[in-house]
């Protein structure tokens with residue numbers, strides 16, 4: 255499906271550096287995200303893939319206004335977003351942009367029933383007034399995330415639910431704001447393998463039926479293929495490759511993407527989609543990611559790259575575009591020959 259022209263939410267040339275505190279930290283910074291642009295479109299799922307510490311969550315937090323970008327800007331519906339300082343300003347933003355976190359066990363208050371957990375955002379965002387209307391909307395939210403029969407779930411506490419069911423509640427709570435964008439930071443990685451696909455299918459339905467723009471952060475590039483429209487690969491704070499999910503997986507152009515794919519479980523070979531994605535963290539397989547306090551110059555992947563040449567250590571490569579919309583930052587491509 256071709257991307258519509260206007261993104262709903264966009265990070266434009268955002269950079270994030272964290273000042274380093276503590277002994278020896280004076281004046282030093284963590285260079286977590288280098289100039290990066292990412293656009294989310296209605297009715298599309300964009301997977302942001304990379305190993306631990308590559309800056310995925312930092313990028314998502316900038317999109318969620320949890321971290322102000324050191325440089326660059328966030329744009330919603332084409333307009334730059336100012337860092338919301340007031341509760342009112344934040345609420346207006348979170349009516350459009352909602353986050354789903356990794357851990358459904360800690361993200362829901364254990365002392366409240368689902369009725370209360372879901373009524374809060376409906377009231378906060380002014381979507382329901384009156385008891386009967388509130389009840390109707392809570393039941394509707396439970397139905398939309400397939401917690402059915404909804405009237406049997408509404409009075410449950412989170413501890414009475416499985417991990418997958420809790421994540422459905424977390425998604426329902428996000429939907430209560432009626433957002434255009436969902437930012438999912440590894441939303442299935444803490445769930446049993448057997449139910450990961452159910453939750454991803456639910457997000458897929460929200461994309462297809464409700465036109466949500468979804469960012470899906472994951473370590474699991476092979477699983478992302480079956481779910482996302484587009485895959486972007488982040489290495490040590492630098493986006494190195496982007497394209498349609500099929501193209502990136504079938505024809506990876508960056509040596510880091512190839513390495514990720516080689517070390518990811520093959521669903522057909524290993525018998526399980528979304529199985530053990532954490533294998534990409536295996537330093538023996540992938541080598542060690544660089545320090546982001548004193549990162550390698552040029553392409554940050556060059557110390558681990560089988561194709562590295564001298565220029566890779568001095569300058570970040572320009573973007574090489576391919577006909578199918580895929581692009582890569584790698585000095586092993588010659589723009590003239592590969593266009």
Ligand SMILES: Nc1ncnc2c1ncn2[C@@H]1O[C@H](COP(=O)(O)OP(=O)(O)OP(=O)(O)O)[C@@H](O)[C@H]1O
Pocket residue numbers: 272284286304305306307308309310311312313546
């Ligand atoms: N608040 C912070 N203060 C200082 N450094 C930070 C902060 N948040 C993140 N970092 C650093 O920024 C880099 C990127 O971290 P980030 O959590 O964004 O990576 P990630 O790809 O999401 O990793 P994971 O998959 O493990 O969650 C890391 O080096 C991390 O230590």
